Amino acid sequence: MADTKREIERKYESDDSGLPDLTGVAGVAAVLDKGVAQLDATYYDTQGEHLAAASITLRRRTGGSDAGWHLKFPVSPGVRDEIRAALSDSVPRVLTGLVRSRVRDLELLPVVRLVSDRDVRHLVDADGGLLAEVSVDAVRAERLTGGDGVAQWTEIEVELADGGDPAFLDKVEKRLKKTGVRPSASASKLARALTETGGAKRLKPARKAPETAGDHVMAYIRAQRDAIVELDPAVRRDVDDSVHRMRVATRRMRSAFKSYEKVLDRAVTDPIGAELKWLAGELGVNRDHEVLTERLTAALDGLPRVLLPDQVRTRLRTWSHARPGGSRSRLIAVLDGKRYLDLLAALDAVVDGPPLLKAAGGQPPKVISTAVRKDFGKLTELVERAVVLSPGADRDLAIHEARKKCKRTRYSAEAASAALGEPAVDLVRSMKSLQGLLGDHQDSVMTREALRDLAGQAHVARESGFTYGVLYGREERRAELVELDLPVTWPSIKGAMEV
Secondary structure: EEEEEEEEEEEOOOOOOOOOOOOOOOOOOOOEEEEEEEEEEEEEEOOHHHHHHHHEEEEEEEOOOEEEEEEEEEEOOOEEEEEEEEOOOOOEEEEEEEHOOOOOOOOEEEEEEEEEEEEEEEEEEOOOEEEEEEEEEEEEEEEEOOOEEEEEEEEEEEEEEEOOOOHHHHHHHHHHHEEEEEEEOOOHHHHHHHHHOOOOOOOOOOOOOOOOHHHHHHHHHHHHHHHHHHHHHHOOOOOOHHHHHHHHHHHHHHHHHHHHOOEEOHHHHHHHHHHHHHHHHOOOOOOOHHHHHHHHHHHHHHOHHHOOOOHHHHHHHHHHHHHOOOHHHHHHHHOOOOOHHHHHHHHHHHHHHHOHHHHHOOOHHHHHHHHHHHHHHHHHHHHHHHHOOOOHHHHHHHHHHHHHHHHHHHHHHHHHHHOOOHHHHHHHHHHHHHHHHHHHHHHHHHHHHHHHHHHHHHHHHOOHHHHHHHHHHHHHHHHHHHHHHHHHHHHHHHOOOOO
């Protein structure tokens, strides 16, 4: 079992040993000496240091109050999420899963050992509440893999108390700077150890500014590949909105493959697109059901109490838990499976060796704008067909198809933004607005289907279906308003198309 903790800390260097007086920091009533602890940590990574390249650390540490395995993911400068697992001889399975998208099938090896003498102080307020923990760490680093060097240094670490105000760290830093202490040049002890123990310094290759159409398209493709890899641990941890964001990354990449078929060889990208569609489907097994449940729950909350007999909420809860076949364990099994790892390898191959066609070497304004215009033209046909159809199933389907094409146009415009500038940015904004309008219509269609299902179940159980009928009527009206708004909104969007 693993626990997660948000860690907010800052590291400093000083030419003097010891800790400056911090009693003058605003809000600090006392500085409590908590003694010295010896910490012994072994850091694990692949031989190619894939985790370090992503600023991820995995260690086994003894000593101190939190002995065990610690896996840290960067959130923002000075902020990391630390996932902890109990002490064991080998890397816990729950942690290896969280780094699988980075290490794939490579072996995790001990790369560095850090032994630290930690002199700890607690900064407390007038009520004795902990504000921050400050420590002076005397560190000895020993390379275990990829070299045999050693290094020693002393650093000051300030970690904010759980739930504390990050602005407090600014006050501590202001005091430290007045005494000659300076922020550390290294983001972490591991980063410094890898540099100072004589191993090969691995720098990310500098990427040149996009010049050709192919450069711009591949920058977008690369961003989606990176998003999928980076979101993998969050999906495994069930972080809010992570599944949705990962699905969107798969859609963006599939869309780019199709929109920029003159730039990238579809003989290569189509099979990958099919696998991305499979992954999106696995990620979304429960997503649509959850969205409908949220919409129905919100709709019930807006009804008068007289229309809410207990059976209605009970039936909705039963319906919401009758999911179409997905579970957390099933999704984790998908992410641990060979098919998913093969997909990640295929994405790497496309990024590292793009299947570029002749047009990829062309000037971005011409090649990219042509692709965007083509998508927008197809969208125009679908919208204009939808607005002339009579209300009903055919119009519902036409609006749904227009919504899908709207997404594709939005994504192709996103990929074009760096090359085409403000016109593409404006188009993205317009497509996002249109997508919301069309999406509300599709949500109404799906919600009405769910309400028919609920009403049918209620009828079989000899319960009143009146409430479901009221909600159905409201959903019909919402769809009708979209259908009335679309012919009014569309001409202004079409007229603003300048890409």
